[in-house]
Amino acid sequence: MGNGPKAVAVAEGVTVRYGTTTALDGVSLAFPPGVTGLLGPNGAGKSTLLSLLSTARKPRSGTVTLLGEPATGRLRVQRLRHRIGVLPQSFGCYPRFTVLEFTEYAAWLRKVPAARRRERAREALRLVQMERYADRRMGALSGGMLRRVGIAQAVVNEPALVLLDEPTVGLDPAQRVGFRALIKELGDRCAVVMSTHLAEDVAHVCDRVCVLLDGTARFTGTVAELCALPASGDTEISGTAVEAGYLHLAGAAAAAG
Amino acid sequence: MRVLLTEMRRGEAKWAAALMAAVGVYYFTAESPADSDWIGWWPQTSLKVQLFAVIVMGSVMSAAAAWGAGRSFRHRTRPWSDTAARGGWSQALLFWLAAWLWSLTAYALFVAVAFSRTAAVSDVTEPAWTPLLLGASMMALQIAAGVALGSALPSRAVAPFAGVFWYGLFVAVAFVPGTPLDKLFPAIDEFWSSEFAPNTTRMLIAATWCLTAALALTALPALRRHAALTPRPVPLAALALVALTAGSTLVSLRTPVPDSYWAVRKDQPAHALCATSGTTELCLWPEDRHLLPEARAAVKTVDTKLGSLTGLNRAFYASGLKRPPGATAELPVMSPAESEATLTDALFSAALPQPEPANCAPHPLRETGGYPDTFLFEAAVRTRAGAPSEYYGEKFGHALERVTRAPHAQRDAWLDRAAERIRACRPVPELPR
Numbered sequence: 001m002g003n004g005p006k007a008v009a010v011a012e013g014v015t016v017r018y019g020t021t022t023a024l025d026g027v028s029l030a031f032p033p034g035v036t037g038l039l040g041p042n043g044a045g046k047s048t049l050l051s052l053l054s055t056a057r058k059p060r061s062g063t064v065t066l067l068g069e070p071a072t073g074r075l076r077v078q079r080l081r082h083r084i085g086v087l088p089q090s091f092g093c094y095p096r097f098t099v100l101e102f103t104e105y106a107a108w109l110r111k112v113p114a115a116r117r118r119e120r121a122r123e124a125l126r127l128v129q130m131e132r133y134a135d136r137r138m139g140a141l142s143g144g145m146l147r148r149v150g151i152a153q154a155v156v157n158e159p160a161l162v163l164l165d166e167p168t169v170g171l172d173p174a175q176r177v178g179f180r181a182l183i184k185e186l187g188d189r190c191a192v193v194m195s196t197h198l199a200e201d202v203a204h205v206c207d208r209v210c211v212l213l214d215g216t217a218r219f220t221g222t223v224a225e226l227c228a229l230p231a232s233g234d235t236e237i238s239g240t241a242v243e244a245g246y247l248h249l250a251g252a253a254a255a256a257g
Numbered sequence: 258m259r260v261l262l263t264e265m266r267r268g269e270a271k272w273a274a275a276l277m278a279a280v281g282v283y284y285f286t287a288e289s290p291a292d293s294d295w296i297g298w299w300p301q302t303s304l305k306v307q308l309f310a311v312i313v314m315g316s317v318m319s320a321a322a323a324w325g326a327g328r329s330f331r332h333r334t335r336p337w338s339d340t341a342a343r344g345g346w347s348q349a350l351l352f353w354l355a356a357w358l359w360s361l362t363a364y365a366l367f368v369a370v371a372f373s374r375t376a377a378v379s380d381v382t383e384p385a386w387t388p389l390l391l392g393a394s395m396m397a398l399q400i401a402a403g404v405a406l407g408s409a410l411p412s413r414a415v416a417p418f419a420g421v422f423w424y425g426l427f428v429a430v431a432f433v434p435g436t437p438l439d440k441l442f443p444a445i446d447e448f449w450s451s452e453f454a455p456n457t458t459r460m461l462i463a464a465t466w467c468l469t470a471a472l473a474l475t476a477l478p479a480l481r482r483h484a485a486l487t488p489r490p491v492p493l494a495a496l497a498l499v500a501l502t503a504g505s506t507l508v509s510l511r512t513p514v515p516d517s518y519w520a521v522r523k524d525q526p527a528h529a530l531c532a533t534s535g536t537t538e539l540c541l542w543p544e545d546r547h548l549l550p551e552a553r554a555a556v557k558t559v560d561t562k563l564g565s566l567t568g569l570n571r572a573f574y575a576s577g578l579k580r581p582p583g584a585t586a587e588l589p590v591m592s593p594a595e596s597e598a599t600l601t602d603a604l605f606s607a608a609l610p611q612p613e614p615a616n617c618a619p620h621p622l623r624e625t626g627g628y629p630d631t632f633l634f635e636a637a638v639r640t641r642a643g644a645p646s647e648y649y650g651e652k653f654g655h656a657l658e659r660v661t662r663a664p665h666a667q668r669d670a671w672l673d674r675a676a677e678r679i680r681a682c683r684p685v686p687e688l689p690r
Contacts, residue, residue, distance in 0.1 A: 056339050081342035090336070
């Protein structure tokens with residue numbers, strides 16, 4: 001995955017450390033439009049990378065460029081945040097708010113102009129097929145519905161870049177299938193970066209994939225390219241094939257380590 | 258605007274405000290006008306509302322605001338709101354404004370109830386607004402402190418802490434008056450009769466201090482958040498500077514004792530309101546017009562009872578009114594609900610002559626068992642008028658009888674001479690045989 005002109009987000013040589021632990025070690029990645037999956041085990045640095053892309057965290061070294069601008073400086077970062085949507089891994093909400101109120105509140109946080117807030121909130125809810133639940137309290141939603149509202153709040157500001165951290169965790173199989181379709185549809189509108197440790201998610205949703213292992217990027221390319229890695233021997237895109245490709249990389253990393 | 262309304266509708270502050278509204282309405286309606294020290298006096302009414310709002314409602318609303326602001330920790334929305342384009346100060350201001358608007362709604366209800374009670378008694382309509390403005394501003398500061406605590410600390414204990422902190426602060430200030438805290442965090446528990454008016458300048462300075470400090474306080478938690486969420490330094494510094502200036506001005510202002518820090522003496526009225534009967538006159542502040550019927554009746558009673566006695570004060574002026582030279586007396590009006598009986602009693606007391614030298618030492622009277630002769634004089638005047646008087650024992654009673662059982666002409670002549678001597682700081686004449 002090169003730093004082509006179409007990249008919406010670019011990380012170059014970014015390093016992040018938590019005390020003595022290195023979460024990301026000189027990672028360079030670029031994220032074009034479409035859905036890019038960040039695949040890796042727990043602790044691989046996926047959430048840390050997403051936090052860099054969301055501007056919630058600054059790298060110890062290296063640079064992050066978003067929408068063609070370096071993500072530095074208070075005012076520039078504030079301006080960039082207008083065009084970024086985020087769904088954190090543990091997505092909390094205010095249970096007393098209705099779905100519409102909560103999405104409007106998210107629009108307010110993203111500085112959507114007051115005159116457009118309600119319209120944008122309704123549009124976002126329509127996109128995630130939650131419009132008919134607009135008046136339901138957030139506290140009364142199921143896990144799947146809550147995730148959909150999470151997507152709605154992430155896209156309420158019509159972002160150019162949407163960051164989803166483990167969006168399918170905790171969903172039942174039926175909900176997961178519906179959710180993948182939603183993310184796929186989202187990828188037609190903007191660049192989506194989705195972290196996951198589920199090979200199935202990558203196989204069904206992502207156009208491109210990046211495998212992170214121990215804080216370093218071990219693979220970047222299309223899903224088909226991951227599936228076609230020698231150890232997998234697979235030509236078809238499937239969860240099993242993605243998994244095989246991933247295990248090949250993990251094995252190679254372990255052998256190298 | 259809609260987000261603010263949502264915050265007001267869904268936040269916890271509305272329940273706290275509703276509870277306070279119920280408690281406050283009960284508090285302001287339960288008191289009887291006959292026993293009240295505020296129903297009928299506009300400035301005192303405003304002080305009462307300010308005091309309740311700041312000490313009780315402000316403390317509770319501060320706790321509610323702290324609880325509301327802590328929801329990002331309770332509901333784990335902090336990772337999400339940390340990536341917002343809107344700054345942390347704006348996020349805190351939304352909580353603050355929602356809680357403050359609910360407080361102001363309840364406050365407006367208190368004002369309406371308390372004012373309606375005073376309006377039903379008073380014959381003038383002169384509401385004092387600056388104490389109310391100060392109360393509203395002080396609540397803004399209390400709520401801001403709650404928001405700052407709730408936004409900065411993840412513990413659920415910050416909510417009760419905020420409430421207890423404010424209540425404790427006011428209790429402490431009440432026990433140790435005259436400290437800078439007293440001026441910076443005013444909960445004005447004072448008695449202002451009609452001679453006092455709010456010190457508008459000081460109250461406006463205090464309101465400025467409270468509001469600017471409140472706004473600056475809501476910005477503090479955002480200073481600890483992501484750089485993109487931190488407040489702009491220029492507006493924050495400007496607010497802090499105004500707050501500091503206003504606060505230090507308040508602390509540096511002094512008041513000559515025994516006047517109040519928050520009140521000023523009113524200018525003399527163009528025409529005092531006087532009730533006259535015979536040679537007795539009582540003048541009141543125009544604001545106490547509603548007391549005129551009671552004053553007329555009391556003056557008539559006193560004039561009749563004192564009759565032809567000379568040497569006593571027969572012209573009475575409510576505290577603060579300028580008195581002409583001569584045998585006049587100050588009459589403290591202690592309640593807007595003075596009755597004919599209490600006024601009559603106060604007039605009898607005020608009628609007694611006072612020694613001209615301020616440092617006049619009392620003259621103990623052997624016949625009374627050592628009590629000062631002025632005690633006997635007062636008891637004799639009151640007994641003559643048929644008014645109740647103090648009992649100082651048997652010996653005192655015998656001495657009193659020597660005066661009161663004397664023939665009327667002799668008794669009155671003794672009282673006249675005694676009055677002159679008391680005024681001149683000399684012992685009363687020998688008791689009638």
